[in-house]
Amino acid sequence: MTKAELIDEVSRVVELTRKESEVIVEAVFASIVRALRGGDKIEIRGFGSFRTRERQARIGRNPKTGARVEVPAKRIPFFKPSKELKDLVNEDGGELTPAGEAPPAATAPSF
Numbered sequence: 001m002t003k004a005e006l007i008d009e010v011s012r013v014v015e016l017t018r019k020e021s022e023v024i025v026e027a028v029f030a031s032i033v034r035a036l037r038g039g040d041k042i043e044i045r046g047f048g049s050f051r052t053r054e055r056q057a058r059i060g061r062n063p064k065t066g067a068r069v070e071v072p073a074k075r076i077p078f079f080k081p082s083k084e085l086k087d088l089v090n091e092d093g094g095e096l097t098p099a100g101e102a103p104p105a106a107t108a109p110s111f
Contacts, residue, residue: 003025007022008021010025036050036051036052036077045082046084046085047081047082047084047085048081048085049080049082052076052078053078054073054074054075055073055074055075056073057070057073058071
């Protein structure tokens with residue numbers, strides 16, 4: 001799914017204009033980036049958590065020339081999915097409701 005498809009989906013589910021949905025999606029992404037830049041951890045219950053991890057400086061190698069290259073230390077974003085998200089992804093035949101929950105399982109009547 002692309003960002004444009006996500007905006008269209010939000011627009012359809014929440015019944016807002018595409019422009020309003022775009023503002024919402026952009027605001028969510030900007031908030032996540034701002035929190036990660038500030039060193040905060042973002043935890044979305046039932047979905048997962050975002051945080052940054054530190055990569056140490058190291059000596060790399062240019063694969064074309066074989067020359068040694070110094071790679072600086074950096075922070076990288078990291079996402080860890082929640083158990084609920086993992087279960088929903090691995091569940092068979094379940095469409096999610098607009099609230100993000102799986103529909104109630106149909107049970108066969110017992111005779």
